[in-house]
Amino acid sequence: MSEQRQPAAGADYALEALCGRIYERHRDTIKVQKPHVAVANLVRIVEAVLTLSNRHGFHATTLRDLSRAAGISMGGLYSYFDGKDTLLLMILEQVADAVIEALEAVPEPVRADPAEHLAWLIATHVALSETMQPWFVFAYMEAKAFPPPARKAAVASELATERMFAQVLEAGVRAGCFSVADVDFTATLIKPLLQDWYVKRGKYRKRGVNAATYAARVSDFVLAALTPRPAAESETPLPPKASLPVGKASTPRNPTRKRKVD
Amino acid sequence: MSEQRQPAAGADYALEALCGRIYERHRDTIKVQKPHVAVANLVRIVEAVLTLSNRHGFHATTLRDLSRAAGISMGGLYSYFDGKDTLLLMILEQVADAVIEALEAVPEPVRADPAEHLAWLIATHVALSETMQPWFVFAYMEAKAFPPPARKAAVASELATERMFAQVLEAGVRAGCFSVADVDFTATLIKPLLQDWYVKRGKYRKRGVNAATYAARVSDFVLAALTPRPAAESETPLPPKASLPVGKASTPRNPTRKRKVD
DNA sequence: CAGCATCGAACGAACGCTCGCTTGACTTTT
DNA sequence: AAAAGTCAAGCGAGCGTTCGTTCGATGCTG
Numbered sequence: 001m002s003e004q005r006q007p008a009a010g011a012d013y014a015l016e017a018l019c020g021r022i023y024e025r026h027r028d029t030i031k032v033q034k035p036h037v038a039v040a041n042l043v044r045i046v047e048a049v050l051t052l053s054n055r056h057g058f059h060a061t062t063l064r065d066l067s068r069a070a071g072i073s074m075g076g077l078y079s080y081f082d083g084k085d086t087l088l089l090m091i092l093e094q095v096a097d098a099v100i101e102a103l104e105a106v107p108e109p110v111r112a113d114p115a116e117h118l119a120w121l122i123a124t125h126v127a128l129s130e131t132m133q134p135w136f137v138f139a140y141m142e143a144k145a146f147p148p149p150a151r152k153a154a155v156a157s158e159l160a161t162e163r164m165f166a167q168v169l170e171a172g173v174r175a176g177c178f179s180v181a182d183v184d185f186t187a188t189l190i191k192p193l194l195q196d197w198y199v200k201r202g203k204y205r206k207r208g209v210n211a212a213t214y215a216a217r218v219s220d221f222v223l224a225a226l227t228p229r230p231a232a233e234s235e236t237p238l239p240p241k242a243s244l245p246v247g248k249a250s251t252p253r254n255p256t257r258k259r260k261v262d
Numbered sequence: 263m264s265e266q267r268q269p270a271a272g273a274d275y276a277l278e279a280l281c282g283r284i285y286e287r288h289r290d291t292i293k294v295q296k297p298h299v300a301v302a303n304l305v306r307i308v309e310a311v312l313t314l315s316n317r318h319g320f321h322a323t324t325l326r327d328l329s330r331a332a333g334i335s336m337g338g339l340y341s342y343f344d345g346k347d348t349l350l351l352m353i354l355e356q357v358a359d360a361v362i363e364a365l366e367a368v369p370e371p372v373r374a375d376p377a378e379h380l381a382w383l384i385a386t387h388v389a390l391s392e393t394m395q396p397w398f399v400f401a402y403m404e405a406k407a408f409p410p411p412a413r414k415a416a417v418a419s420e421l422a423t424e425r426m427f428a429q430v431l432e433a434g435v436r437a438g439c440f441s442v443a444d445v446d447f448t449a450t451l452i453k454p455l456l457q458d459w460y461v462k463r464g465k466y467r468k469r470g471v472n473a474a475t476y477a478a479r480v481s482d483f484v485l486a487a488l489t490p491r492p493a494a495e496s497e498t499p500l501p502p503k504a505s506l507p508v509g510k511a512s513t514p515r516n517p518t519r520k521r522k523v524d
Numbered sequence: 525c526a527g528c529a530t531c532g533a534a535c536g537a538a539c540g541c542t543c544g545c546t547t548g549a550c551t552t553t554t
Numbered sequence: 555a556a557a558a559g560t561c562a563a564g565c566g567a568g569c570g571t572t573c574g575t576t577c578g579a580t581g582c583t584g
Contacts, residue, residue, distance in 0.1 A: 032529065057407045059321040063574060073531045075576080084574065141403070145319040185471070185479055192454040209447070217447055225487035295562065325540065335565045337542080346540070 011101050013131045018098070019043045022090050029086065031079040038080070044070045045080055049087060050134035058088060058142045088142060092150050095132065095139040096157035102128045103164055114172030118226075119219040121164060122194065126215040129198040136198040158191065165190050172226065179228035186226070193218050273363055275393045280360070281305045284352050291348065293341040300342070306332045307342055311349060312396035320350060320404045347409060354412050357394065357401040358419035364390045365426055376434030380488075381481040383426060384456065388477035391460040398460040420453070427452050434488065441490035448488070455480050 012018075019042040023030060032038040048069035052061040063084065067074050081087045102124055110120045129136045143154040166187035172178030180186050197204065197214050204214060274280075281304040285292060294300040310331035314323040325346065329336050343349045364386055372382045391398045405416040428449035434440030442448050459466065459476050466476060 034528085037529080057319065057321055059319055060407060062572080064572085067532095074574090075532065076530050078575070079529070141406070144403070145322060181482070182479070184469070186483065188465070189455060189458070189480070189483055192458040193451060196451070196454040203450070207446070217444065218451065220443070221448065221451055221487050224491075225483050227491065229486075229489065229491070293563085299563080324538080326538090329566095336540090337566065338564050340541070341563070 011098070011105070013098060013102075013128065015047060016043055018094055018132070018135070019046055021097075022046070022094055025093065026081075026086075026090060029082050041070075041072060041076075042080060045072065045077065045087075046091065050091070050138055053142065054134055054137050058138070059145065085147060088146055089150055091135060092139050092143060092146075092154060095135045096153055098128060098132060098135075099125070099157060100160055103161060114168055114175055114177055115223060117168050118165070118172070118222065119215075121168065122190070122219050122222070123212075123215040125161070125194045126197050126211050126218070129194065130211040133198050133201060140195060140199060162187050162191055169226070177228075178226040180226060190222060193222070273360070273367070275360060275364075275390065277309065278305055280356055280394070280397070281308055283359075284308070284356055287355065288343075288348075288352060291344050303332075303334060303338075304342060307334065307339065307349075308353065312353070312400055315404065316396055316399050320400070321407065350404060350408055351412050353397060354401050354405060354408075354416060357397045358415055360390060360394060360397075361387070361419060362422055365423060376430055376437055376439055377485060379430050380427070380434070380484065383430065384452070384481050384484070385474075385477040387423070387456045388459050388473050388480070391456070392473040395460050395463060402457060402461060424449050424453055431488070439490075440488040442488060452484060455484070 016039065020035075020039050023035065023039050023042055030038055030042075032041070045066070048066055049058075049061065052065055052069055063074060063077060067077060070077070081090065103121060106117065106120060106124075110116050139154065143150065166183050169178060169180055169183045169187055173180055173183065197211070197218075204210075209217075278301065282297075282301050285297065285301050285304055292300055292304075294303070307328070310328055311320075311323065314327055314331055325336060325339060329339055332339070343352065365383060368379065368382060368386075372378050401416065405412065428445050431440060431442055431445045431449055435442055435445065459473070459480075466472075471479075
């Protein structure tokens with residue numbers, strides 16, 4: 001199973017390994033005993049549900065579609081999860097775990113230089129979201145629509161990665177190699193740049209941009225914005241008045257019209 | 263209706279005005295004749311469907327929920343659209359139109375200076391997406407899941423705004439005030455920064471960041487990245503090898519297992 | 525021949541959508 | 555001016571369909 005494992009991180013982000021972890025985490029609800037059978041079928045289920053959901057949305061994906069795509073009967077599916085929501089949760093958990101695990105495995109020498117550390121975080125995140133692209137898209141698109149446990153976990157995960165960026169920025173500011181007005185805000189701005197890679201990957205593909213190139217360009221862009229300028233700090237004075245017309249105090253806040261029956 | 267209309271653009275982005283435009287565009291399918299009645303009810307329908315959909319997704323929003331929230335009976339709803347999909351389309355069209363219309367109304371003096379033009383585009387986009395926040399979130403989250411016409415329109419709209427950014431960047435490069443390696447790519451990177459404002463607006467709200475502040479900060483960040491540096495062009499050589507472990511040539515690309523019946 | 529794994533018909537609930545009916549403001553008739 | 559007629563507008567029970575889920579029968583394997 002392991003063979004060409006690069007860092008000593010001990011984590012593997014291939015489909016099969018990820019499904020193995022799902023199996024272990026949900027041993028109690030998964031009714032199939034033999035691990036190799038269970039994991040093999042989980043692979044087919046997860047692969048199918050990611051494909052179908054990323055095309056039409058999780059809610060629009062029916063278990064009959066999933067059954068056909070995975071090659072497992074309706075009843076068979078219920079040996080692997082006790083309801084549609086659980087299936088969603090299985091995937092979301094795995095994504096959140098993978099992100100934190102991958103980004104925390106920063107090599108010690110890299111951590112020394114804030115600029116290099118930042119570039120490493122960006123490159124690692126892009127590489128991870130490239131390997132697990134369908135998972136990331138799924139988590140990003142479906143996280144909002146579901147039960148509090150999943151929502152909380154997703155938000156927490158996002159904040160955790162944001163904090164990692166903030167810490168690096170702060171270290172850079174202290175070391176004098178970054179010039180940042182608001183560390184937290186700038187850290188927040190980096191996240192959407194990383195998300196764009198997997199959310200709109202098709203667009204980049206079409207333009208011949210691959211993961212490594214994307215990461216390098218984003219690093220360049222971000223580092224350019226952070227690098228202290230010699231003098232002439234021309235902060236944008238304030239945005240040019242770009243107020244949109246919004247016809248007086250319209251938009252009645254309480255348009256409750258009485259119905260016949262309540 | 264009009265009164266405090268700032269630019270001479272002639273566009274109004276209040277809920278009622280937007281529904282008025284929807285009414286005009288769909289006169290043929292909307293069965294209600296009297297404009298003031300139709301627009302008033304469209305307001306209640308659109309407001310309700312945006313609220314419900316942004317909470318649980320459009321697909322998960324049932325017409326019964328919508329009927330209750332809007333205060334219009336099931337049958338009544340069908341006087342305003344001939345199917346759930348049409349309702350989705352009505353909103354998507356309106357968002358795409360508003361974006362292009364707003365961004366094309368750039369004042370002539372602003373266009374002269376690329377930096378100012380860029381800041382104006384950012385500020386205008388943020389201001390528009392602030393005014394129409396639920397619409398933007400709806401369009402962003404639901405665009406993928408629907409019929410080719412809607413998808414095509416959404417992609418085209420995104421490319422159009424992207425091209426506007428690219429043109430400004432190009433003008434700035436020619437004028438010597440921007441230093442950009444790849445104009446198209448950099449233009450692409452700006453979009454997600456704008457989207458983050460409405461997609462994660464709750465997060466920014468919680469931190470006391472309002473629309474104007476957000477736009478100003480993003481402008482600063484982007485302009486800092488574009489401003490030519492005196493010397494020392496330290497392009498990131500290549501990303502530090504951030505390869506994730508992906509257990510040998512796993513991930514069987516064709517895990518088709520035969521079923522009993524095809 | 526156990527017993528684990530899988531199957532797929534069947535079920536109740538909930539969906540999008542329809543349609544015959546009621547309502548009420550306005551027009552016409554007497 | 556009162557009565558009768560008209561029709562746009564709105565209503566909600568009910569239709570057929572499809573959903574998530576269940577469960578007894580049926581392999582398959584050691």
